[in-house]
Amino acid sequence: MAVDTNAASVEAAFHYQDVAALYLFLKNIKELKSFEVEGEEDIDLIWRNGKKSYIQAKETVSPYETFNVQYIKKALAVLSKDQEECNNDDIKSLTFLTNSHFPFGKRAGHEFDNDDYIFFTYQDLPPKMQRKVASLMESLSNSIIDYKLLHIIKIEYYGSDNATRLRVLRKSIEEFMDSAQIPSNKYQTLLHHLLFMTSSSSEFQNKTIEKNDFAGYASLVYLDDTSRIEKFFEEFDISHTNEEYIRNQYSQYLSSLTVDPHLINKVNQLVINYNTDHPTPPQSRRSYELDFINKNYKKLAPDLGISNYKSESLEVAKFIMWLIIINNANFKSLKEAIF
Incomplete structure (x- = not known):
């Protein structure tokens, strides 16, 4: 997409x-x-x-x-x-x-x-x-x-x-x-994604828009969000060189997906696996997020179409995984409203 x-x-x-x-x-x-x-x-x-x-x-x-x-x-x-x-x-x-x-x-x-x-x-x-x-x-x-x-x-x-x-x-x-x-304040962003979803599907006869498709486009109001990018750079101590790359490229990687709940579900399954392997997780939320993401972000790269394993590309995967983690409650509300 x-x-x-x-x-x-x-x-x-x-x-x-x-x-x-x-x-x-x-x-x-x-x-x-x-x-x-x-x-x-x-x-x-x-x-x-x-x-x-x-x-x-x-x-x-x-x-x-x-x-x-x-x-x-x-x-x-x-x-x-x-x-x-x-x-x-x-x-x-x-x-x-x-x-x-x-x-x-x-x-x-x-x-x-x-x-x-x-x-x-x-x-x-x-x-x-x-x-x-x-x-x-x-x-x-x-x-x-x-x-x-x-x-x-x-x-x-x-x-x-x-x-x-x-x-x-x-x-x-x-x-x-x-x-x-x-x-x-997310109205214009959501409108834009839904307009694109519907108008682009109408270019292809018999292209059905499933609920999962709709959920994926709606979830972009949180995933395609640059407002938190500075906090991410600070939390994960991203180098200045990689900062510029992430600003310019992460939307491209995100939009290469047919975004649907599978991406969110994959991250949630990784969380479950992490919690199973770490019965005593880091005490602070910040430490928990940092440790989980640093151990799992490379597993998300293939889903994002990241084929090269340069540090700046992989840190895009890290950023998107972080956005999913911090928006989990939002995605739950979204799912309840749709399904």
């Missing part, structure tokens, strides 16, 4: 379906197994019970104007084909998703104009909107849809800058951060 450090370039490449996919994943994170952007559909949600939600996402640049009916017809036709190709028992929902406040026209009602996020099953739609959907389905020859599976969702996405367009996503990220006990 090569993490782009240019947040502006990542956000510029971000699209509505990426925003919506992330929003829906975060909203249902405990019940979902994974999600895809540009998979079988614009968005696929894969639930823990194995069922799928197929989502057609249609954005408009003028969300307060009447939506183009041809987009709705096209979405319904694709969802009908999804239903035809799948066993209904394997489908949780067939969803038409938009940022439009009036997807069925202003005369059909203003229910979608009431909030940033609006959800309707077909059965709960106002009668005028139900009739519009039924009429559109009738105009699609040889297309049928099980209305019990049909959902209509609006997720707001509109504005002249990223902060405005991403305001709904920001709410869901901040709610997740609260449940995972991630400090609020």
Whole structure:
């Protein structure tokens, strides 16, 4: 995973379906197994019970104007084909998703104009909107849809800058951060990593984002952290020559990973092994950390893509292992919020 450090370039490449996919994943994170952007559909949600939600996402640049009916017809036709190709028992929902406040026209009602996020099953739609959907389905020859599976969702996405367009996503990220006990000052860092994760996966059709993938990118808010680097240099008495190397290179080694909990789990297993071999560990926390890391950091080098064993490269492994050790409580909270 090569993490782009240019947040502006990542956000510029971000699209509505990426925003919506992330929003829906975060909203249902405990019940979902994974999600895809540009998979079988614009968005696929894969639930823990194995069922799928197929989502057609249609954005408009003028969300307060009447939506183009041809987009709705096209979405319904694709969802009908999804239903035809799948066993209904394997489908949780067939969803038409938009940022439009009036997807069925202003005369059909203003229910979608009431909030940033609006959800309707077909059965709960106002009668005028139900009739519009039924009429559109009738105009699609040889297309049928099980209305019990049909959902209509609006997720707001509109504005002249990223902060405005991403305001709904920001709410869901901040709610997740609260449940995972991630400090609020980490918002921009987390946003950037999640944007990169989602937009880069959408470049490859059928690239599923598993929960472990999400956990790995979220954990980067702690691992990719230069704020503690001075303390590390002091604690481990790093030479001035190696200091400069670590500043310039550690993010490269970290981003060479497909970061997932295996890295954290490996360090935790090394801790267990160390505690078993040292029934009487060093008394102070500082002495404990120094002794453990100095005896184990080389074991982490292969996982970081460190193939040369020069001292400056190995001290990058030492730094990352130290970050994992001091953030263990944070990673536990993160895991509880995701799984």
